[in-house]
Amino acid sequence: MKKAFTVxxxxxxxxxANMSLVTADMHDWWADAAAxxxxxxxxxxxxxxxxxxxxxxxxxxxxxxxxxxxxEFETTSWDQMYSKAINDMEANTGIYDFVYIEQDIIYSxxxxxYLVNLTQYAADNPDLAxxxxxxxxxxxxxxxxxxxxxxxxxxxxxxxxKVYLYRKDLFEDADIMAAFxxxxxxxxxxxxxxxxxxxxxxxxxxxxxxxDMDLWGTTVQGSTGHPASTYEFLESIGPSFGLYNWGINxxxxxxxxxxxxxxxxxxxxxxxSFWLSMLPFAPPEATSSTWDEVASSFAAGRAAQGWVxxxxxxxxxxxxxxxxxxxxxxxxxPVTAExxxxxxxxxxxxxxxxxxxxxxxxxxxxxKEATLLWLxxxxxxxxxxxxxxxxxxxxxxxxxxxxxxxxxxxKVDGYYTLLEEQGPLFAGAPPFPFHAQVREVxxxxxxxxxxxxxxxxxxxxxAAMAVDEELSRLGYGM
Amino acid sequence: xxxxxxxxxxxxxxxxxxxxTLIILIIFGFMPFLYVLVVGFFDWNVFAAEDGMRFNGLGNxxxxxxxxxxxxxxxxxxxxxxxxxxxxVVFGFLLAQMLTRNFPGKSIFRIIHTFPLxxxxxxxxxxxxxxxxxxxxxxxxVLDRWFDFTYQIGTYPDxxxxxxxxxxxxHWTPFVTLxxxxxxxxxxxxxxxxxxxDGANRLQVFWYVTLPFLRPVLLTTVFIRIMDAIRxxxxxxxxxxxxxxxxxxxxxxxxxxxxGASADWGYGSSIxxxxxxxxxxxxxxxxxxxxxxxxxxxx
Numbered sequence: 001m002k003k004a005f006t007v008x009x010x011x012x013x014x015x016x017a018n019m020s021l022v023t024a025d026m027h028d029w030w031a032d033a034a035a036x037x038x039x040x041x042x043x044x045x046x047x048x049x050x051x052x053x054x055x056x057x058x059x060x061x062x063x064x065x066x067x068x069x070x071x072e073f074e075t076t077s078w079d080q081m082y083s084k085a086i087n088d089m090e091a092n093t094g095i096y097d098f099v100y101i102e103q104d105i106i107y108s109x110x111x112x113x114y115l116v117n118l119t120q121y122a123a124d125n126p127d128l129a130x131x132x133x134x135x136x137x138x139x140x141x142x143x144x145x146x147x148x149x150x151x152x153x154x155x156x157x158x159x160x161x162k163v164y165l166y167r168k169d170l171f172e173d174a175d176i177m178a179a180f181x182x183x184x185x186x187x188x189x190x191x192x193x194x195x196x197x198x199x200x201x202x203x204x205x206x207x208x209x210x211x212d213m214d215l216w217g218t219t220v221q222g223s224t225g226h227p228a229s230t231y232e233f234l235e236s237i238g239p240s241f242g243l244y245n246w247g248i249n250x251x252x253x254x255x256x257x258x259x260x261x262x263x264x265x266x267x268x269x270x271x272x273s274f275w276l277s278m279l280p281f282a283p284p285e286a287t288s289s290t291w292d293e294v295a296s297s298f299a300a301g302r303a304a305q306g307w308v309x310x311x312x313x314x315x316x317x318x319x320x321x322x323x324x325x326x327x328x329x330x331x332x333x334p335v336t337a338e339x340x341x342x343x344x345x346x347x348x349x350x351x352x353x354x355x356x357x358x359x360x361x362x363x364x365x366x367x368k369e370a371t372l373l374w375l376x377x378x379x380x381x382x383x384x385x386x387x388x389x390x391x392x393x394x395x396x397x398x399x400x401x402x403x404x405x406x407x408x409x410x411k412v413d414g415y416y417t418l419l420e421e422q423g424p425l426f427a428g429a430p431p432f433p434f435h436a437q438v439r440e441v442x443x444x445x446x447x448x449x450x451x452x453x454x455x456x457x458x459x460x461x462x463a464a465m466a467v468d469e470e471l472s473r474l475g476y477g478m
Numbered sequence: 479x480x481x482x483x484x485x486x487x488x489x490x491x492x493x494x495x496x497x498x499t500l501i502i503l504i505i506f507g508f509m510p511f512l513y514v515l516v517v518g519f520f521d522w523n524v525f526a527a528e529d530g531m532r533f534n535g536l537g538n539x540x541x542x543x544x545x546x547x548x549x550x551x552x553x554x555x556x557x558x559x560x561x562x563x564x565x566x567v568v569f570g571f572l573l574a575q576m577l578t579r580n581f582p583g584k585s586i587f588r589i590i591h592t593f594p595l596x597x598x599x600x601x602x603x604x605x606x607x608x609x610x611x612x613x614x615x616x617x618x619x620v621l622d623r624w625f626d627f628t629y630q631i632g633t634y635p636d637x638x639x640x641x642x643x644x645x646x647x648x649h650w651t652p653f654v655t656l657x658x659x660x661x662x663x664x665x666x667x668x669x670x671x672x673x674x675x676d677g678a679n680r681l682q683v684f685w686y687v688t689l690p691f692l693r694p695v696l697l698t699t700v701f702i703r704i705m706d707a708i709r710x711x712x713x714x715x716x717x718x719x720x721x722x723x724x725x726x727x728x729x730x731x732x733x734x735x736x737x738g739a740s741a742d743w744g745y746g747s748s749i750x751x752x753x754x755x756x757x758x759x760x761x762x763x764x765x766x767x768x769x770x771x772x773x774x775x776x777x
Contacts, residue, residue, distance in 0.1 A: 086741065090524050108525055214613075224632050225719025285613030287632030288718065293611075302613065437525045437741055444547065451633065475527030 030066040030373070033128055037370040038068030044359065045084050046100035048075035050311050051158040051391030055378065059387070063377045069370050078290075079227075082436065089114040089362045097365040098375065101154045102357040103144050104429030109360070110153065111433035116361040119151035121372060128369055133376040137396050144428045145358045154358025155379040158393035160310035161419060161426045162236050162352050164335060166190045168413075169328040170204065170215075170304050179207070191305065191335045194274055201281035204304035217281035219294045219306025224447045228290035230439055233275055233446055235353035235429065236307050240336045241271035244349050245430040246438070247460075248467065253477040255467040263442075264457075264464035272456040276449060287450060299323040307334060309355065310415060314392035317412040331413040333422055341425065350427035356393065394419055434474050441470045518747035525741050538748035548749070552756065558639065558714075559707035559760075562646040563700060569647065570654025570699075577655070578662050592652045599649070603716025606645045610717070631718050642714050649713065650706070654699055661695030662688070697768050701761050708757050 046052040052075050060071035076084070085099040090112070101109055109115050122129045135142070138156050145154040170176055171188060180188035184199050191197035201217030208215030221232035234246045247263030248255045255263035262268060279286060283302045285293055295312035297303055301324040308316070315322055317329040333341075336351050343349035359378065361371050377383070379395075385402035388394050392415060399405055400420045409416040429435065442463045449459035471477030485491060521534040542548055577588060594602065610617045612630045621627040631638040665688060673683050689696075 086524060112524060112529070222632075223719065283613045284618070284628075284630055285611060285632070287630060288611055289632075297613065433527075434525050437523070451635075474523060474525060 029130065030377070031068075033130070034067035034069055034370070034373055037367070037373070039070075040367055040370050041070040041072055042097040042365075042367045042371050042374055043072045043074070043095060044098040044100075045074045045076065045081055045096050046157075046357075046359075047078045047081045047102075049158070049391070050315060051387065051393045052100065054387050054390045055157070058390075059378055059383060062383075063374055066377070067370075067373060069374065071374060085362075089364055092364045094362075094364040094366045096362060097367045097371040098359045098361055100157065100357050101145065101360045103141075103355065104432075104435050106145055106154065106358075107431045107433045108435055110147065114360075114362055114364075115153045116363055116365070116368060117147070117151045117153060118155065118361065118372070118375065121361075121368065122376075125369065125372065128372050128376075130373070130376040130380065132380045132382070134381075137381055137398060138379075139395055139397050140424075141354065141356055141395060141428075142358075145360070154360035155375040156356065156358045156395035157378065158311060158391060159354065159356035159395050159419075160313075160393050161354055161423060162307055162309050162334065163313065163415065163418065164190065164305065164332045165298055165308045165313065165316070166305040166330045166332070167301070167303075167325055167328050168330045169325070171330065176207065179203075190330060190332050194335055194337065197305070197335050198274075198277065200305055201278055205281040214283075214300075214302050216283045216303050217305070218278050219289070219298055219303045219308065220275070220278050220282040220286040221289055221291060221294045221307065222279060222282070222286045222450050223290050223293075224287050224450050226290045227439060227443050229450060230443050230446045231291075231353075232307065233272060234439075234442070235355075236334065237271050237275045238268065239350050239352050239427075240334050240340060241267050241274070242337055242340050242343070242349060243268045243271055246432075246442075247464070248430070248432070248438070248471075250430065253471050255464040255471075257464075259468070261464060261468075263467060264461040268460050269457045272446075272449060272460060276456060279450065299325060301325050310419065311355075311392050313412050313415045314389065314408060317415075318408070327411075329413055331415045331418060333418065333425070344425040344427075351425045354423065354426035354428050356395070356428075388416070392416075434471065434476055437474060438467055438470055441466045514747045514750055517744055518751050520744045521742075522744040523742040531744070534744060538745045539752070541745065542748055542752060554639070555708055556760075558642060558646075558710070559704060561639075561643045562650075562707055563703045565643065565647045566651045566654045566703060567696070567700065569651045570658050573651065573655040574658035574662055577659050591655065594649045595652045597649070599710075599713040600716055602645065602649050603713035606641070606713070607717050610641055638718050642717060645713060645717060646707065646710065650703060654703070657695055657699045658692070661692045665691045693768065697765065700764060700768070704760055704764065705757055708753065708760070 046055070052073075056073045056075050060073050064070055074084075081100060082105070085096060087093075088095045089099070089109075101115070119135065135152050139159065141159040142152065142156045145156065146152055171190060177188045180203050183203065188200070188203075189196070191200050197218070204215060204217040207213075208217075221236075222229045234243075238244075238247070243262060243265075246255070247261055247265065247268050249260035249262070252260040255261035257265045283297050285297060289297065291309050291312075294306065295308055295316060298306055298308050299312075299316045299322060313329070313331060316325065317323070318326055320326050334352055340349060340351055344351050359375055361368055361375070365371055381396055381398055384394075384396045384399045385404045388399050388402075389404050389408045392412070394400060394405075394416065400416060405416050432438065445454065445459040445463035445466070448454045449456055454462070468477055517531075518538055519534060519536070520531040521537065522531040573591065577584065597605070607615075609615045610629070610631055612618045612632060618629040621629045629637060631641050669687050669691075670683060673687050678686065
């Protein structure tokens with residue numbers, strides 16, 4: 001017994017010693033690889049989101065400690081991020097060494113040849129290639145950032161889906177359930193159809209009013225001064241009704257039904273009509289709400305259910321300093337029309353947008369080598385789990401099995417499991433090299449529909465015409 | 479001494495002293511202006527199928543004058559500028575008049591009332607957004623609970639415009655007050671006292687004595703404010719993103735957000751130049767109106 005215990009003790013000692021050596025080796029590798037660049041400063045820009053704030057607050061400091069390379073990471077508003085990155089890359093000014101590439105803009109950046117081929121660059125600089133960094137360890141989301149040869153142009157930084165959140169404390173309250181069933185004749189439950197969603201929304205809005213509570217039936221990301229509203233319609237509501245690729249026919253380059261498009265078609269009109277019909281049941285801030293305000297509204301307990309970006313799910317469900325609904329957040333797939341899930345499973349469609357982005361290195365960067373080290377650092381497996389727990393984003397397959405994520409998963413009502421198992425039902429944005437331009441064309445029509453200045457049919461008809469004009473002007477259309 | 483004075487009066491010395499400023503102006507003002515002027519004649523969209531710049535003649539300008547949203551934004555900008563500047567001049571003058579007199583707490587008031595000037599426009603926009611955002615801000619809450627008034631700048635364009643004007647007045651009235659105060663302080667006492675001796679009432683003193691003396695200051699102040707108001711982006715953008723919809727989109731906000739301008743640098747340049755032209759025209763019209771200059775009038 002004593003002998004066995006001694007052997008076990010020795011084994012444990014050997015294991016700890018080995019781990020220490022590995023850790024020391026790892027430290028040495030980073031320090032050696034970065035020896036030429038220590039003291040250099042690399043600059044990056046991204047949108048201020050939970051995952052990017054984690055990069056700025058935690059990972060940048062860790063990397064600097066290991067390598068001596070300083071990381072200046074600017075987290076700003078979504079539109080400023082785009083403006084700054086595009087202007088820098090187009091003018092070749094070299095202000096930024098790495099930029100956030102949202103999945104939907106990657107096609108534009110690749111078409112303009114803004115980005116360094118990271119796979120090739122690492123192969124050309126073997127001294128800088130970290131063995132703990134493995135491109136094949138990423139989830140399939142990384143495929144959106146690859147070219148036809150499978151070379152990577154961006155290290156995935158975040159990936160998440162827009163889910164249906166609901167307040168369990170309300171949906172499971174016996175009195176509320178009885179009141180709902182009495183009024184609608186069927187049990188209260190998280191919505192599985194649009195009719196049920198509408199009933200839930202109407203019921204909780206009336207309930208909030210009768211109880212003098214600041215409670216409404218749904219969120220709506222309906223800002224009338226921000227593209228967030230267009231995105232919610234085109235990338236969340238539209239696909240859940242079966243409107244894909246923004247209603248633009250990729251072959252004919254047209255959004256109009258007459259030319260093979262679908263932006264002004266029946267499905268699109270039905271989707272927009274439904275979404276707009278939810279406005280009376282949304283909190284008053286809905287017409288000023290972008291994705292941030294929607295998350296804040298839900299976290300403040302002002303909506304019983306809603307469409308919320310998954311990157312916010314973790315903090316809404318767990319962070320008591322920011323959320324009033326911790327412990328009461330239910331997570332489900334967003335509501336879809338009949339046949340949409342089946343089509344998604346067959347690969348003929350998708351139920352919503354698989355959102356996220358990566359960090360890429362512009363050709364204009366003056367510190368490509370140091371930045372390559374940085375991107376490998378944030379792309380290695382060891383930093384993923386805590387990052388995923390803080391930002392509800394997962395880019396590595398192995399992260400799903402991490403104990404930390406398993407623990408967090410239970411607190412977020414299985415969001416991470418949903419991401420792993422149902423993630424393939426979602427899809428990234430269509431491969432448009434004209435993404436931003438066309439979205440900006442659509443914005444005013446969606447916003448005018450929200451304001452009631454245009455009917456859904458008129459708004460989409462005019463939007464489709466405007467899209468076709470813009471595509472023609474850009475050289476992509478008919 | 480005489481030689482020194484003659485040397486200082488030499489035009490070459492004058493040019494030499496001016497040269498640092500002129501060089502900076504040429505590099506950072508005139509050359510970018512020329513660049514924008516040239517780019518305005520090209521089709522240059524970073525997301526176009528065809529890469530690079532292509533000569534487009536007056537195509538961008540033609541597109542601009544037929545762009546309904548641009549014309550709408552011009553009208554809205556003028557409305558915003560008129561409401562804001564008239565309010566600022568009136569309030570600024572009244573406050574300046576008040577500050578020419580002694581009253582308890584005057585020095586503290588003078589300091590506090592200039593605080594808004596010290597705040598960056600983007601921060602002003604953020605502060606006001608927090609104040610007025612429906613659901614979270616105290617202003618909609620108070621208006622709803624106490625006056626049963628629905629205040630939603632994301633839904634009602636007139637409310638968004640009014641809020642933007644009030645925000646601009648809050649931010650810039652102190653500037654007008656300070657310039658007016660300087661103007662009022664510089665008015666000699668004699669003409670005012672003389673007018674009073676001659677039996678002029680307060681209104682007559684203001685109209686026939688104070689206002690003519692204030693005219694140069696007034697003109698300068700209004701010019702500065704017109705140029706600022708037309709170029710307003712940050713605070714209004716921060717407040718409501720230029721919305722709701724297209725109903726409160728000033729020229730510059732439209733330039734920032736319009737599909738033609740944010741990535742189409744040729745079109746964006748043409749918008750900048752037209753805006754500059756409109757600003758000059760507006761200032762010229764105002765100059766004529768305020769200074770009373772007419773055709774054939776001798777200065």
